[in-house]
Amino acid sequence: MSSLVAPLRPAVINADRLYVGLGWLAGAIGFALPLSIVGYLLIEGVGRLSWDFLLLPPMGYPLGTAGGIAPAILGSLALVGLGLVIALPLAVASAVGLSEYADPAGMAAKTMRFATESLAAVPAVLYGLFGYTVFVVFCRFQISLLSGALTLGLVMLPIILIGTHAALQAVEFELRESVLALGVSRAHAVRRLFLPRVLPSIVAVTVLAAGHAFGSAAPVMFTASVAYARGVPALDAPVMTLPTHLYYIVSEAIDLEQAYGTALVLVLGLLCTNVLALLLRRWLER
Amino acid sequence: MIPPRSAGCDVGAVAAPARGGRADGLLRLGCWTALATVALTLGALVLLICHEAWPAVSSPEKLWTLLVGQDWAPLLEPPRLGIRHAIVSTVMVTALSLALAVPLGFGIGLFVAELAPRWIRSLLQPCFELLAGIPSVVYGFFGYVTLVAWFERYGHMATGESLLVASIVLAIMVLPFIASVSGEAFAAVPEGLRQAAYSVGVTRWHVARRILFRAAMPGLFAAVALGLARAVGETLAVLLLAGNSTALPTSLLDRGQPLTALIATELPEAGVDTAKYHALYAAGLVLLVLTGIINLIVWRLKGRIVVGHGGGG
Numbered sequence: 197m198s199s200l201v202a203p204l205r206p207a208v209i210n211a212d213r214l215y216v217g218l219g220w221l222a223g224a225i226g227f228a229l230p231l232s233i234v235g236y237l238l239i240e241g242v243g244r245l246s247w248d249f250l251l252l253p254p255m256g257y258p259l260g261t262a263g264g265i266a267p268a269i270l271g272s273l274a275l276v277g278l279g280l281v282i283a284l285p286l287a288v289a290s291a292v293g294l295s296e297y298a299d300p301a302g303m304a305a306k307t308m309r310f311a312t313e314s315l316a317a318v319p320a321v322l323y324g325l326f327g328y329t330v331f332v333v334f335c336r337f338q339i340s341l342l343s344g345a346l347t348l349g350l351v352m353l354p355i356i357l358i359g360t361h362a363a364l365q366a367v368e369f370e371l372r373e374s375v376l377a378l379g380v381s382r383a384h385a386v387r388r389l390f391l392p393r394v395l396p397s398i399v400a401v402t403v404l405a406a407g408h409a410f411g412s413a414a415p416v417m418f419t420a421s422v423a424y425a426r427g428v429p430a431l432d433a434p435v436m437t438l439p440t441h442l443y444y445i446v447s448e449a450i451d452l453e454q455a456y457g458t459a460l461v462l463v464l465g466l467l468c469t470n471v472l473a474l475l476l477r478r479w480l481e482r
Numbered sequence: 483m484i485p486p487r488s489a490g491c492d493v494g495a496v497a498a499p500a501r502g503g504r505a506d507g508l509l510r511l512g513c514w515t516a517l518a519t520v521a522l523t524l525g526a527l528v529l530l531i532c533h534e535a536w537p538a539v540s541s542p543e544k545l546w547t548l549l550v551g552q553d554w555a556p557l558l559e560p561p562r563l564g565i566r567h568a569i570v571s572t573v574m575v576t577a578l579s580l581a582l583a584v585p586l587g588f589g590i591g592l593f594v595a596e597l598a599p600r601w602i603r604s605l606l607q608p609c610f611e612l613l614a615g616i617p618s619v620v621y622g623f624f625g626y627v628t629l630v631a632w633f634e635r636y637g638h639m640a641t642g643e644s645l646l647v648a649s650i651v652l653a654i655m656v657l658p659f660i661a662s663v664s665g666e667a668f669a670a671v672p673e674g675l676r677q678a679a680y681s682v683g684v685t686r687w688h689v690a691r692r693i694l695f696r697a698a699m700p701g702l703f704a705a706v707a708l709g710l711a712r713a714v715g716e717t718l719a720v721l722l723l724a725g726n727s728t729a730l731p732t733s734l735l736d737r738g739q740p741l742t743a744l745i746a747t748e749l750p751e752a753g754v755d756t757a758k759y760h761a762l763y764a765a766g767l768v769l770l771v772l773t774g775i776i777n778l779i780v781w782r783l784k785g786r787i788v789v790g791h792g793g794g795g
Binding site for chain 1: 505506508509510512513514515516517519520521523524526527530531534586589590592593594596597598602605606609610611612613615616617618619620622623624626627628654657661683685686687688690711714715716717718721722742745746749750754762763766769770773774776777780781
């Protein structure tokens, strides 16, 4: 049976096939890239992992050729934890203020939203510059856990703020209207209704921000980290961090084996945190 | 007309709440304090960088010397503190990485939005997140042990580091952002446009080329701009891969030192309030201005994307 419309020219059909083929190829690359990078790190680094590697400080000469990365793990955790203590309340309170108290069409709210998004786009190394001059030099905190945590807090703040604000904006208008029509105060509505409702999103965005801060070396390399520190991190002492330790042992060409192990711990730590956050989020959303 | 979503907040202002008026005042105070702190911090960040960069950029001649007139040789007497090599490196690395990442990213975006079956789509999303979640220093290390080693062995180069290697790794780093933002832009093209086109019997390629690319244009620009901002600001990967050479790069196979790498390398050795310190802050100011402009563009485009598919953004 002959078709009612003229058949497409072969060139057109071939172009379409080429497009679909290239599309699938691009998709395949999208799969292959992340899997091969993580796979490569796993294969090269897994032999390095041991309890000693996780629990011992760096040793050997030059330092870092033997031993482990325990102080770096502790330092990174302390920096991110303390940074979160600073950033999380500030970010959530700001997001509530922006979403619930500010006039959404007003100049102030618009400016704040633009400012926060700009802050989130500022390169990490500029946070490092800022932290160095303000916390390390001007406030005389020296290169210390405190300076680094404040700087990392600044890195995480806009990310959490934007995420929480977006989640609050997504609370249904009807719900908002009906709860306020009942005559409860705004504070009550926020505390008992809106915040519990957006808690899963806050958890998700906080983990995202913390993971970003955990892996970023640029903000802490001038403010908190040194090549070697031991013992429990203290507020006024410098710390080691995983990303700067990795940078140090690679750039000084100290020991590639140790570098594979460190990179793998960093990536696996982030992966595990993300999976845990996903589970927590599912559980909260039930 | 339906009032904007958040205007519902004002419902509560009609009558004083029966209970909890004081808690409301406290929460309001707390929220405004937090907002003010955030605003002050942002202002402080911008002002501080401008203030510390000022001695290096305060007159047109100084600005000229800093940006184009001189090379970087801080140890000479008098020190030469020009950052043109860093600006050229940043431009070269960013341009090449985007040239690599944009076509592939758009391809993945199209694949996700148009061609992929649903189950593949749901598998690709975590892959992007994985790629975006790997820290920059790990990318730098990965590039160092793979690409740099390869170029050392087969590239007939003294050291394997080069702007080319940095660009390739940077392209991988910005890929997930370009792919996911462009994918959203393609997916946001109204279904009616697609249906209308397919019903007159054109091919999928024709729909992609003549309809999707045009309708999704603001979103595609935003995707490129976001990738650009990330590529310009990336530090650790280029620090490890670009070679950290202060010579003016002339080809992509040369070693170079992008602005971020310059700051990261030199700041620990720059005394506060020295000429070098101010020059480094000026490099920071260049970065800040660049990312600020990019962000302004993204902000403007976002408004257009939302208008483009009738709200919902």
